[in-house]
Amino acid sequence: MEPLDKSSLIRDAIRRAILDQALAPGDTLPEDTLGERFGVSRTLARHALAQLASEGLVELRRNRMAIVAMPSFEDARDEFDIRIQLERLVVDRLCGKLDAVQLAELRAHVDEEERSDGNNGGKSAIRLATEFHVKLAEMTGKGLLTRYVREIAYRSCLSLATFGRPHSSECAISEHRALIDALEKNDAEQASALMSDHLEQVAGRAFLKVPERRGDLMEVLAPYAVIEKASPRKRMQGG
Amino acid sequence: MEPLDKSSLIRDAIRRAILDQALAPGDTLPEDTLGERFGVSRTLARHALAQLASEGLVELRRNRMAIVAMPSFEDARDEFDIRIQLERLVVDRLCGKLDAVQLAELRAHVDEEERSDGNNGGKSAIRLATEFHVKLAEMTGKGLLTRYVREIAYRSCLSLATFGRPHSSECAISEHRALIDALEKNDAEQASALMSDHLEQVAGRAFLKVPERRGDLMEVLAPYAVIEKASPRKRMQGG
DNA sequence: TGGTCGTCTTTTGCATACAATGCGACTGCG
DNA sequence: CGCAGTCGCATTGTATGCAAAAGACGACCA
Numbered sequence: 001m002e003p004l005d006k007s008s009l010i011r012d013a014i015r016r017a018i019l020d021q022a023l024a025p026g027d028t029l030p031e032d033t034l035g036e037r038f039g040v041s042r043t044l045a046r047h048a049l050a051q052l053a054s055e056g057l058v059e060l061r062r063n064r065m066a067i068v069a070m071p072s073f074e075d076a077r078d079e080f081d082i083r084i085q086l087e088r089l090v091v092d093r094l095c096g097k098l099d100a101v102q103l104a105e106l107r108a109h110v111d112e113e114e115r116s117d118g119n120n121g122g123k124s125a126i127r128l129a130t131e132f133h134v135k136l137a138e139m140t141g142k143g144l145l146t147r148y149v150r151e152i153a154y155r156s157c158l159s160l161a162t163f164g165r166p167h168s169s170e171c172a173i174s175e176h177r178a179l180i181d182a183l184e185k186n187d188a189e190q191a192s193a194l195m196s197d198h199l200e201q202v203a204g205r206a207f208l209k210v211p212e213r214r215g216d217l218m219e220v221l222a223p224y225a226v227i228e229k230a231s232p233r234k235r236m237q238g239g
Numbered sequence: 240m241e242p243l244d245k246s247s248l249i250r251d252a253i254r255r256a257i258l259d260q261a262l263a264p265g266d267t268l269p270e271d272t273l274g275e276r277f278g279v280s281r282t283l284a285r286h287a288l289a290q291l292a293s294e295g296l297v298e299l300r301r302n303r304m305a306i307v308a309m310p311s312f313e314d315a316r317d318e319f320d321i322r323i324q325l326e327r328l329v330v331d332r333l334c335g336k337l338d339a340v341q342l343a344e345l346r347a348h349v350d351e352e353e354r355s356d357g358n359n360g361g362k363s364a365i366r367l368a369t370e371f372h373v374k375l376a377e378m379t380g381k382g383l384l385t386r387y388v389r390e391i392a393y394r395s396c397l398s399l400a401t402f403g404r405p406h407s408s409e410c411a412i413s414e415h416r417a418l419i420d421a422l423e424k425n426d427a428e429q430a431s432a433l434m435s436d437h438l439e440q441v442a443g444r445a446f447l448k449v450p451e452r453r454g455d456l457m458e459v460l461a462p463y464a465v466i467e468k469a470s471p472r473k474r475m476q477g478g
Numbered sequence: 479t480g481g482t483c484g485t486c487t488t489t490t491g492c493a494t495a496c497a498a499t500g501c502g503a504c505t506g507c508g
Numbered sequence: 509c510g511c512a513g514t515c516g517c518a519t520t521g522t523a524t525g526c527a528a529a530a531g532a533c534g535a536c537c538a
Contacts, residue, residue, distance in 0.1 A: 041493045054293035078381045085324040142317045280523045
């Protein structure tokens with residue numbers, strides 16, 4: 001009854017640290033430090049990093065320390081384009097198929113989002129909102145769709161951490177509620193539209209609106225500011 | 240200028256073997272056998288398997304030999320649902336954006352599909368058709384979208400190998416040509432529709448049509464027949 | 479003859495050891 | 509004082525070794 005494999009634990013821990021913004025994009029992830037921290041060898045730490053890299057949360061560079069991924073602005077925008085397609089598929093498949101228990105679970109989750117909103121600077125709010133979307137995907141019962149939504153939602157989470165403004169998760173809560181209502185009422189059209197709009201809103205709030213005019217250099221350069229933050233020799237702070 | 244890392248070579252080789260159906264779903268992939276075959280240690284073979292598992296082409300089972308993934312019928316159907324969404328996004332982004340060189344490259348690829356159609360039992364035909372879709376995705380210049388399409392196209396390739404009938408790639412060629420024409424003429428509506436229809440056709444030809452009536456047990460059980468094929472002690476045949 | 483248990487082999491899970499690479503610091507020179 | 513070359517250390521790349529789990533095979537019993 002042990003955890004089926006230890007590297008999963010490490011992977012999950014690191015992932016959570018990233019999603020909670022305990023680790024910022026660009027932060028280094030040395031294998032031995034990770035192993036030491038979790039009481040395992042470098043082998044498993046390395047394996048965990050490889051998995052996270054395949055999810056796009058970590059960037060592996062040959063002969064260099066792995067770092068928390070730093071999504072580019074274009075990446076972030078692309079993510080949401082894809083997310084919209086995938087999650088429209090989710091709500092389409094889900095519409096009218098949810099039982100009372102599932103609806104209650106979703107509403108409970110949104111309640112939790114509301115409670116924790118702004119608790120620690122809204123950092124776990126992003127994670128909770130992300131988990132709401134993952135939960136929806138899981139309820140389709142479709143393994144592959146769930147995996148894809150989960151992965152891209154995690155990535156989006158990282159992008160939001162990178163580019164997002166600090167505030168702005170509150171509105172998501174009411175949008176989540178409206179979506180649940182539409183799903184309950186079996187209104188597929190509206191549910192799809194709500195999901196699209198919701199994700200567009202999230203992207204928009206987070207500055208991801210496709211820049212109409214590329215004149216504003218400050219915005220374009222904003223992402224690269226995080227590089228300064230990663231001082232040399234820095235290791236795994238946080239935890 | 241060395242291959243940036245050796246495990247990538249192994250991974251690519253195994254992947255290609257799977258896509259060419261040199262390795263069938265359910266075939267076992269022992270770490271040391273792979274390592275021996277490619278002249279590397281178990282460590283790298285293991286790493287390669289892990290990557291392929293993250294792509295869904297290989298199934299890892301704790302304390303057991305890895306096997307080539309055996310997609311379920313539902314998985315296969317879900318894959319195409321997702322593919323349709325992702326590839327509609329591709330053609331939408333691509334429409335009217337392709338230059339003459341790119342169009343020529345696509346047409347050349349289709350010509351190659353035509354030439355090799357039925358050469359070795361149509362096995363490489365599936366791979367080539369898959370690569371056409373990947374090529375389209377690459378031309379969007381969107382890294383994430385490309386990665387997703389590539390991955391799900393590979394998985395579909397595996398599903399087709401599992402469930403598909405032997406014939407039936409020929410029609411895909413004319414559909415590919417029609418798609419290129421629509422892209423050239425900047426007819427986004429038609430291109431999207433063609434892509435959707437095309438993928439539905441592919442799925443349909445491969446038995447993936449959602450079974451209207453579940454009466455035919457033989458068809459439903461067909462996928463599980465491959466289990467018999469995987470005899471005990473079998474190792475890595477082909478190569 | 480058929481089923482069950484125990485042992486034995488194969489194979490994986492994980493750690494450790496060694497080689498190679500890259501970065502930073504230090505030194506020497508202009 | 510600044511710059512270039514060189515050395516050394518930190519960190520990864522890869523192989524190997526040992527322990528444990530899972531299946532295969534054979535023996536024993538009903």
